[in-house]
Amino acid sequence: MGDKDDGLGLSLSLGCARNQPSLKLNLMPLASPCMQNLQQRNIWNELFQSSDGQLETRSVAGGIDVNQAPALAECEEEDGVSSPNSTVSSIGGKRNERDPVCDETEAERPSCSRSSDDEDGGGAGDDASRKKLRLSKEQSLVLEETFKEHSTLNPKQKLALAMQLNLRPRQVEVWFQNRRARTKLKQTEVDCEYLKRCCDNLTEENRRLQKEVQELRALKLSPQLYTHINPPTTLTMCPSCERVAVASSSSSSLAASSAPNSKHQRPVPASSWAALPLPVTHRPFNAPASRP
């Protein structure tokens, strides 16, 4: 609750954020020896190299306050994470070698099957495995900033981010998954609000039209009054020549008492629905919300 504003509050601008100029920050000295290794090898810059080859460098936000035991031991062995592995959002490569998440705790777990990635949660392995660890503000900030630029991470980015934040890659992965879910939920709420307003406008429009119909029917019952009013016009097509002609409603008996070929058309009231601001496009949930 306390720092929730950095969560959903940002979700509506995520799409824009993607287009924002990438952060140009300097790598700061890192507490983690793993990260220092990364720096030495200049891997970090590669990790955030966007698909178009643009380099995105960033730094660690201040001293990261970690509230859990980081898997530093994992990091040391993660130096070998160099496979050009990929995900949907990353470069191609052999799938099996892809995920450093598996590497991260390889020393502790015999295999990295999906069902085994739980023991890294909490790390304790026992009841404490479900222990919930709240991310520090600094960690959340960095994650948010990263999310603004990439709503998904490739394994390398995930690993690097995990090292930077002193978190397990799995935690970073989970955070991004939850973040995407929150963003989508927020967008759904916005969409729902919009549709609700549309519905209200349509209801109002319907009410107005019903009222108009009643008024017209009332006029129909009082022909004297009606003579002063132009009849509703309709488009009629000649069945033989197929020409369209503007004419007053001929099917109505009231038309008989009016000019059959009146050139005066009633002004068509602008629909309140049409007046409703429509979204420019139906954008994906993480696109910028440009609605009023």
Add this chain to the structure above:
DNA sequence: TGGTTGTCGCAAATTACCTCA
């Protein structure tokens, strides 16, 4: 070449923990 298998990332749903009023 097409089918099978293994692995992975992801979304969605859910659970469980934490914080706060």
Add this chain to the structure above:
DNA sequence: GGTGAGGTAATTTGCGACAAC
């Protein structure tokens, strides 16, 4: 101090994509 609500980290499940065989 106890409690319920809300937020969120973590887990589970199912599916599709991809690469290797």
